[in-house]
Amino acid sequence: MRPVSYPLIAPSVLAADFTRLGEEVSALKQAGADWVHLDVMDGHFVPNISFGPAVVKALRPCSDLPFDVHLMIAPVDPYLEAFAQAGADQILIHIEAGPHTHRSLQRIRDLGAKPGVVLCPATPPEAISEVLDLVDIILVMTVNPGFGGQKFLSSQLPKIRRIRDMITQSGRDIRLAVDGGIDAATAPLAIDAGADVLIAGSAVYGKKDYATAIAALRTHVAKPK
Ligand SMILES: O=C(CO)[C@H](O)[C@H](O)COP(=O)(O)O
Numbered sequence: 001m002r003p004v005s006y007p008l009i010a011p012s013v014l015a016a017d018f019t020r021l022g023e024e025v026s027a028l029k030q031a032g033a034d035w036v037h038l039d040v041m042d043g044h045f046v047p048n049i050s051f052g053p054a055v056v057k058a059l060r061p062c063s064d065l066p067f068d069v070h071l072m073i074a075p076v077d078p079y080l081e082a083f084a085q086a087g088a089d090q091i092l093i094h095i096e097a098g099p100h101t102h103r104s105l106q107r108i109r110d111l112g113a114k115p116g117v118v119l120c121p122a123t124p125p126e127a128i129s130e131v132l133d134l135v136d137i138i139l140v141m142t143v144n145p146g147f148g149g150q151k152f153l154s155s156q157l158p159k160i161r162r163i164r165d166m167i168t169q170s171g172r173d174i175r176l177a178v179d180g181g182i183d184a185a186t187a188p189l190a191i192d193a194g195a196d197v198l199i200a201g202s203a204v205y206g207k208k209d210y211a212t213a214i215a216a217l218r219t220h221v222a223k224p225k
C-alpha cells in the first residue's frame with residue numbers, strides 16, 4: 001500500500017526568479033504546492049554554487065509550507081545545525097557525501113528536523129539499506145545533481161521501484177521523492193514506479209501560471225500494484 005494516493009508537489013526554488021525570491025516562495029502555497037524544495041550546492045560535492053543557511057533563514061517568513069532542504073554539500077556535519085536553526089523542517093543529505101551518514105541522520109533528528117537520504121544516479125538502492133530505520137524521506141535523483149533543467153533519466157525507474165519495495169518491507173512511513181527533469185510527461189513514469197513526492201523546478205517556475213503547472217503534475221493517479 002502506498003502511504004499517499006496522490007503525489008505531493010515540491011517546487012524547487014532553484015528555477016525561481018532570484019531577484020524576487022521571497023515573492024516566488026510566497027506564491028507556492030496558493031498555487032497548491034505541498035513543500036518548498038531548497039537546493040544547497042557548495043561547488044565541491046557538485047559543480048555549482050547556490051545559497052546557504054542565510055538565504056533559507058531569510059525565506060522562512062515567506063511561507064508556512066515545510067522547507068525541504070536538499071544538501072548537495074560535503075562535509076555535511078558542520079552545517080546541519082545552521083540549516084535547522086534557519087528553519088529547515090526536512091534536511092536531506094546524500095549517501096555519497098559521507099563519511100558518517102548514519103550519525104549525520106541521527107543528528108538531523110536530534111536537531112528537530114526530519115532526516116532524508118538522497119541517492120545519485122550511479123548509486124544502487126542497497127546503499128541505503130542500513131539507514132532505512134533513520135529516515136523519513138528517500139530522494140532518488142533522476143538527473144546528476146548540480147543543475148536544474150536537465151533531462152529525466154529513465155534508467156532510474158527500476159531503482160525507484162526497488163526502493164518502494166524496500167519501504168514496504170520496512171513497514172515504516174517514508175516518503176519517496178524524485179528530483180530532476182520532472183514534468184507532466186515524466187511525472188506519470190515516476191508515480192507508477194512508486195514515487196509519492198515530485199520535486200520540480202523548471203516545470204513549475206518555468207511556467208507563467210504556477211497553479212496550472214502544479215495541477216498538471218498531479219493529473220496522473222498511481223497504477224494499482
Ligand atoms: O536537486 C536539483 C538539482 O541538483 C534540483 O532540485 C532539480 O534539478 C530540479 O530542477 P528541474 O526540475 O528543473 O530538473
Ligand SMILES: [Co+2]
Nearest residue numbers: 012039070179
Ligand atoms: Co533538489
